[in-house]
Amino acid sequence: GALVYQYPRRTICKSGTSMRMECQAVGFQATSVAWYRQSPQKTFELIALSTVNSAIKYEQNFTQEKFPISHPNLSFSSMTVLNAYLEDRGLYLCGAGDWGTSAETLYFGSGTRLTVL
């Protein structure tokens, strides 16, 4: 079956520092990876959509300078939160899909819960 492993599950960082999270797709080709942040109030925000061999598209209020993403192949993607502050806390989720064969299904990793002190 299709699985996405995301790590770390949770992380605590000091205000102003950075942290990196990674996603590994198993059992399918992750041609597209979408990174989301779910706030404590459960709001889902799309950060960016990354498609292999295409430019990464960031949503309004999110920038490459703050959330650099790497998607080097069909099984791996990473995102870094640079200079994390209190407003960056939340559950970060990567959703990967093989949009060549199943255009609408995203398989999610377990999420990385970021706490900023």
Added chain:
Amino acid sequence: GQGVEQPDNLMSVEGTFARVNCTYSTSGFNGLSWYQQREGHAPVFLSYVVLDGLKDSGHFSTFLSRSNGYSYLLLTELQIKDSASYLCAVRGYQGGRALIFGTGTTVSVSP
């Protein structure tokens, strides 16, 4: 603008049913998906609809009306373990393909 709206909470009783509503507005509709999310876990894909009407998948069904920007997820013969958050997601912003999620409806099933 684009958005996906869902009620926050829904309470129901074991053995009955629950209908989770979703309204959306997008610039160009390319399908709507439903996900289940349990507390502390990632969303799990349930269903995808792109054509109007009812799609029966056994324990749950999904309905879509594109002209009204409306969908619902119908959970039948509810079990306690169906208690979870149910997320509606539509694709996407113009020129893009990512899913835009609602905030989810927390379904609570009581004995």
